[in-house]
Amino acid sequence: MHPLIVHFPVSLLCIALLLEVVGWFRKSTELRAGITALVWIGAISSVVAAALGLVLVNQEDYGGDTVTIHQWAGLATMLLAIAAVVALRAKRLGVYRGLLIGAVAGVSLAGHYGALLTHGEDYLTSVLPKDTDFAAPTSGQTQFTFASASTNQPLTDKQVEDLNLEVRSILAHNCYSCHSATKTKGELRLDKKELVLKGGKNGVVLKPGHPEDSELMRRITLPISHKEAMPTKGKRLSEKEVALLSFWIQQGAPWPSGAEKSIYRVAALAPRLPAIPSAPAQLTNPIDRFVHQYFQQNKLGWKKVVDDRTYMRRVYLDVIGLLPTPEEIQAFQADTRQDKRVILVQDLLGRNEAYAQHWLTFWNDALRNDYSGTGYITGGRYDITKWLYASLKKNKPYNWFVRELISPNKESQGFIKGIKWRGTINSSQRTEMQAAQNVSQVLLGLNLKCASCHDSFISDWKLDDAYAFANIFADTTLEINRCDKPTGIKAGRRLLFKELGEISVDASTEKRLRELADFLVQPKDGRLYRTLVNRIWAQLMGRGIIEPVDVMDNQPWSQDLLDWLAYDFVQNGYDIKKLMATILTSRTYQLLSVGIKDADMLTAPTFVFQGMVRRRLTAEQFADAVSLAFNPVYPDTAVVEMLPKTIRKEMPFPRASLVKNDRFQTALGRPNRETVSTSRTSQANLLQALELTNGTTFNEALKQGALRWKTAYPSSGRLVTELYRKALGRNPLPGEAAVAQKIVGANPSVEGIQDLVWAIALHPEFQLIY
Template sequence: MEGFWLWQLMGRLHPMVVHFPIALLIFGAFLELATIGKFHSKLRPGINLLVLAGAVSVLISAAFGFLLAAHEGVEGELLDLHRISGITAAVLSLAVLFLLNQVWKKNQTKSIKAYRAALFLTAIGVGVSGHFGASMTHGENFLSETFPWSDNLGKTENNFNLASYGSAELNPEQEMQLIGEVRTVLAHNCYKCHSGAKIEGELRLDEKEFVFKGGESGAILVPGNPDASEIIRRISLPKNHKDVMPSKGKHLSQEEIDLIGFWIAKGAPWPDGAAQKSVYRVAELAPRKPALPQSIPGLENPVDLWVNSYFEENGISWQPVVDDRTFLRRIYLDVVGLIPSPEDLEAFANDPDPDKRAIWLRRLLDRNADYATHWLTFWNDALRNDYTGTGYITNGRYNITDWLYKSLQSNKPYDAFVKELLNPNDASKGFIEGIRWRGTVNASQRTEMQAAQNVGQVILGLNLKCASCHDSFISDWKLEQAYAFANIFADTTLEVSRCEKPIGKLASTKILWEELGAIDSTAARTEKLRQLSEYLVQPANGRMYRTVVNRVWKQMMGRGIVEPVDEMDNEPWSQDLLDWLAVDFVEKGYDLKELIFLIGTSKIYQSPAVGYKSQDLLLADDFVFEGMVRRRMTAEQFSDAVSQVFNPVFEGKDLKYNPNQLIPEQKNRIPYARASLVANNAFLTALGRPNREIVSTSRDSQASLLQALELTNGEKLNSVLQKAAEKWKENYREGPAIIAEVYSKALLRKPSKKESEIALAALGKDPDTAQLQDFFWAVVLLPEFQFVY
């Protein structure tokens, strides 16, 4: 049959014909449900007709699909799944026809249940087969990318700036940057049809040799002459033109077309991969402890010596340290997630000890329960640990809260902490095993690859997502390296797939940095994980310890030494500070509390916070460090602060985890529930708490529209402040007393004369609950209450 035009035509009718059984059988199955208990319903003739037509069209669709695959040269894992599910649906459709005949014509009522079961299975089979078919034509993540937990790997924000290249000849660094941007455009728009995974028109665009060779119509570009280059003509055509490229999917933006044209005009530079030095910055793996700068009076903390060197290089002056009130509120929020009471501030202010700031910081770190409850939020975000969610519903996800809380409470050394995550027991297996709830979304997101990606991101500050599908175009990581790392988490050897197409090669089993140690590829999964845990936590893995100190630095200072914190190959603003902190952390026994103490007792931590108009400025290439970044309270900190001052936002009944150590004498009857211990909800989500379906290592401190709406019109805060007003009305009768008490508890100060006048004018001497509620709301919305200064 090969080559006969009629068979080819019939094959191409498959996408059209296949919609008939999907619609008919699913609608027939839906109507069948309405006849449960009354088979001989008035709907029966219509159902029989739908089932008959649907079952026959399944058979026709399967035959046409066979012709399509035979004549179009299609192959791959998705086709195999589509074929298997389609054949299964065809076989089931035959069973439906047989059983329907038994019931309807031979009146064998005992076959009704079997008929209905076969019908429902056929409808499901047709739907599944249709899904795989749609994945082949629209992309494997056509549906899954819409899910809220999707990583949306195919979506990118282009920030090309052609003006940055200037009009002169490109230098080697600019050439590297330009080809990186061009390959980004090609990968996201062209690789689906023109890469090693799928080649149409004999054209490949994933490697230099094939790009310059061209396709069946000849060369696609003329270096130095974009106007004469076929690729420019094709991508510039109107979307409905027969020669336009891409022929499927989204048309290239004008920005992307201009970029490719500029690249060709500059001679289409493309370095030879094997002989070319890496175009990307690659951070050193080995630890490094530079010698401390010379001691300076007033800068006893090693952190300050490194910051001072940076300040001298950049012409930045030191600022006076903040006052007691600002410092105490800062360390309370950073260490235990709470705001201090007026009594705490009074005791701190009256403490005559010259080292009182270090002493009080140590006391807070010794409040093990409060420390664990607060830092639980940080680690829950990173480790995808929560109390509810899709994976918990399907029992495919494991909660590690008890293990995590107790690890933080006991200040478990970080090397032991990581070892128990990577080589888990039943209590800690949620990080590795919990990934499995998502199932095999596609080859680049199979459960083993998800584990590799999450470990790389959380533990090593590494992005493996691009390299999970093809050789990365944002780093030097290769597809086979990503699969070798993922193989450590696999029960059986993985087959490498490039852009969803198996390449016929089994993955090796290796750590990303082989110098850390060799994994026994023949060992069982548990043994491979044990070996991985031993190799990764050794002091020789400087990257792992740079990653964690960078995360803690950002948590306390508002901006990492390296940003983003998951891209540790990026340039730090102080390589010496980062390297010294990482080695010092190891030498002090992997003690997270000691790291926090070191940062918290530094002069730079005690300096005034710096504000920025936009979060983008913190990620800019020309960022200059000047001190702590002013930041908004997290959702949990804000909730707890409202609970402390006004009325509980969450109560004991809301707790999803209630460690007895929190308040031993009250156990389950605590006055309010810490927000880190309750399940996510609309209120916390609006204030920035992520859903934890994916790794989240940073929260946006910039206010959002959703947050503004929740704080101004949200039911939760309104209800809390209404109850608070009722309670305060019982305890305080006069407006001046209420004003003084609120300012004292919420802002740790007395109101100014003008503030008192404005508040008293709004409240009066004997305010009602509505006036009190409005006053509380006004205070809660003050930046002074919401921000960490």
């Protein structure tokens, strides 16, 4: 009766408030009689609901903070509703309206926590579209794939572990809302080994080795209409889940001894050096040997490598973000040296200025660094552009790069300072929590955003973990806020991974940050270096070894390759350019690219690696390609003033990475960088099409360029040939030349040249990295 009394009559208080607002705006009293009746019914119902709630909490074995908050919110609602009736009868309308607002707020809060108790912590998120970056397993889709239940062979230790984790995943997403520490119906808990085996007030629920005699199996296989069917509230386990639970019990309900393991995959922290597999003699690069082993396991063969022109364009765009000139392509194609591709890579990595100007885009996205926007006007945000550019230009070792971000100097402090938002913000957005979230996401590949508000629904990270980590960045100890409500509890100060060390709790903030930096960059922090290696691989190959790149606990398509690259990265002095050289000179990188029609396939558990994923130029690469091949998109004055003026002399034209964001780059996918952005979509969209068709920045650049090209190339034949060579690195085919000359006309016009360049710029061969 408690839910019945709550769900309808008490909600009448909300309707009463709505009508009160309507009557107030209309300056009318015609609704007064109805409002009075609603308030009286709601107040009486709140008393009954509170009484029944007290009975229910003692009958249903509820426990934990959630039920306490729900209980007191319900009692507060009752008192406020009664007080509202008294004030209404006394005709003190101002007081009455204030009390009615309080009663509605109280019933809303009580309703929220009641829903948490009744339907579980995901009662809202479970019906929303899933976050593809951090989605948890849902009913019917377990996180692990247990090989086969049909063999009669004894299970290996690994199979036992995987089976147990699958079972616990099923229990977590279907049973914990009623049978856990928060709510323990029938005195039964299913979240601990000893409690599962103990059973509830009606006895044991499973008999190891005998699913047919286990009460658990009987309950989950009853018809949905049966009063004893489980789970309740209309949920049903899938056939696969039922079969897996039955198989688990049949195997003796194994539960690995020792500490409880997560129902989520938790990646190893320590570094690991796997043996390099054997492979054909021509595969000398260790990457290729690991990939060869992977191809054999997946019954795949090696595809052809790309030709010289395609490889040169690919590696130019990946290393310095620019197109090669026609002369450079011609010279490279004529080069007969066997190691010319290795030489090319070393040459490009040695172009320090161009390298820094290109990779500034990647790190600006990841480190939330921009040149304008929220926080800069009010002084609540600091840019790190000078420091970042200098670090990239001299190829600063990654351990020092990280150290200077976390224990910063004046030029690098902007990353952990966060944005001081104007006005009232919630507790999960305060600068110390932003620092914790950003460091964990960018450097460690894990999500603390959910755990900054409440215990995470998608990982094992708890609210206390997030606050303890945020406290390392805080000058005073933060009070834990759950769903933006103060708890009165102070969090400690500790690392997310205790194996890395212990922070000096009472030390100054400056000292704590030095300790944090020292702990994180240790060689034994394999997670830091796997995260970096995976990000670089994703940038160069179109898809990380682990996807999404911010969820490093996900399963990699090759654990050995990831571990070897991270270990080798540390042994080679934390040198990002050496890491890139290893990847760029591998046969794996040189394979024909793979087209992906559905972007969701990149993050699907069934993904099979076959080579570099074909991808679209970034906003900055596209702008620079147009600038180099045809006409500068931005004027010289567009380069941000915060960088030394000498940088302008290092550039052939204003690089897009060094100008403030505008509508053109926004349309092509450049983020606003108010939050961390570690990946960009490679899919074309309507906004891009509209901007490329009608946008002022792009089309003005084409118009100005057409004027210059018309003067330089008065004949259509030469003009068309040079445009193709500049933009695509090749001469036009006969059919292309004929169509292009028709577009520009026998005597090239500005409009014709502009139309032709526009068509070339939108051609897949120009827009994609093949």
